[in-house]
Amino acid sequence: MRMYLLLMGLTFATSYLLTPLMRRIGLKVLVEAPLRDRDVHERPIPKLGGVAMVAAILLGLGAATQIDFLSGSFRDPGPALGVATAAVLVLVLGVADDVWDLRWYYKLAGQTAIGLVVAGSGIRLEAMPVGWIRLPDGPMQTALTVLLVVLTMNAINFVDGLDGLAAGMAGIGAAAFFVYCYTLSRTINQFDHSNFSAMLMALLLGACLGFLPHNFHPAKIFMGESGALIIGLLMSVAAIAVTADVGAQEGYRFRNVPAYMPILLPVAVIMLPLLDLALAVIRRTARGRSPFSADRGHLHHKLVDGGYTQRQAVCLLYLWSALIAFGSVSFIFKQLHTGILLTVWGLLLLGAAYLTLHPWIRRTRSR
Numbered sequence: 001m002r003m004y005l006l007l008m009g010l011t012f013a014t015s016y017l018l019t020p021l022m023r024r025i026g027l028k029v030l031v032e033a034p035l036r037d038r039d040v041h042e043r044p045i046p047k048l049g050g051v052a053m054v055a056a057i058l059l060g061l062g063a064a065t066q067i068d069f070l071s072g073s074f075r076d077p078g079p080a081l082g083v084a085t086a087a088v089l090v091l092v093l094g095v096a097d098d099v100w101d102l103r104w105y106y107k108l109a110g111q112t113a114i115g116l117v118v119a120g121s122g123i124r125l126e127a128m129p130v131g132w133i134r135l136p137d138g139p140m141q142t143a144l145t146v147l148l149v150v151l152t153m154n155a156i157n158f159v160d161g162l163d164g165l166a167a168g169m170a171g172i173g174a175a176a177f178f179v180y181c182y183t184l185s186r187t188i189n190q191f192d193h194s195n196f197s198a199m200l201m202a203l204l205l206g207a208c209l210g211f212l213p214h215n216f217h218p219a220k221i222f223m224g225e226s227g228a229l230i231i232g233l234l235m236s237v238a239a240i241a242v243t244a245d246v247g248a249q250e251g252y253r254f255r256n257v258p259a260y261m262p263i264l265l266p267v268a269v270i271m272l273p274l275l276d277l278a279l280a281v282i283r284r285t286a287r288g289r290s291p292f293s294a295d296r297g298h299l300h301h302k303l304v305d306g307g308y309t310q311r312q313a314v315c316l317l318y319l320w321s322a323l324i325a326f327g328s329v330s331f332i333f334k335q336l337h338t339g340i341l342l343t344v345w346g347l348l349l350l351g352a353a354y355l356t357l358h359p360w361i362r363r364t365r366s367r
Helices: 002-028 049-064 068-074 077-100 104-120 139-159 165-188 196-215 224-247 261-269 271-286 299-306 310-332 338-366
Strands: none
Touching: 002 049, 002 196, 049 068, 049 077, 049 196, 049 224, 068 077, 068 196, 077 104, 077 196, 077 224, 104 139, 104 224, 139 165, 139 224, 165 196, 165 224, 165 310, 196 224, 299 310, 310 338
């Protein structure tokens, strides 16, 4: 655990210290987010914060290769090299989009190339976690891997609409995912607690927490495209890698770790971004518009329009993220009584639902 905390601290410090530098560079070269009808900020803000996050993650990944405790994660150097290469492509694509505002099909092509790099490095979805249905080797595994990477990237991108929202939600999700992956590593191997997915989540958590103080309302800088893409990349890679970890441990899969967790937890971690993505695609398609066109119909926009301040809306979405992600993780601990856990979780979800709908309930009562 101490080595993972060390990596978190390294990426936190790097991200925290580099972000002001990227802000100054962003102001100097005018890489900033202009005001649009759907925006909630009141002045143009630089959007190169994701560069600091990517740099912190690459530095942390390099440092991890020198830590003996994590040597088990690098026996096959392919996945780590693939993640590093994909992160560099994220940096190039993200900065290009922030500077030139690329058209959606160029961004989709770039995201697909990133997914292909991931699949080519050996990180592929080899089995469906529910029922453990083995996928045939070759094009199907590659296609599903690319689809998962691209889908997760766009889900994170869609939710990046309020100060601190994407970084905070990603940090919460990374923390929950880290707990799961670390617990899994201790369960399946009592001698080697290194885990590739746990390491990636430690890096992501540190980078998000280091960036968040500069991005929380009122934001001094935005993460931009590179920040959203690196979050989506690490989340999807960790989900695929941990699925392979669990699938390889037949003797432990049902006895110690719920078989549904490898697919439930990654979905739970990005549940709100995925829901927002699905609703946006339905909404825009129904209006005859491209699913990639921008509008002001996202969940966070609805909360602000309903009467919440930016900070209140962000904290409310943090609450939902924490309840869904950590609520899902809690089921892996055998010592917790399932009935009591479900009751407490259900009550907390009802409380969060009431807080979410409170402005509309109050308006209805006042009529």
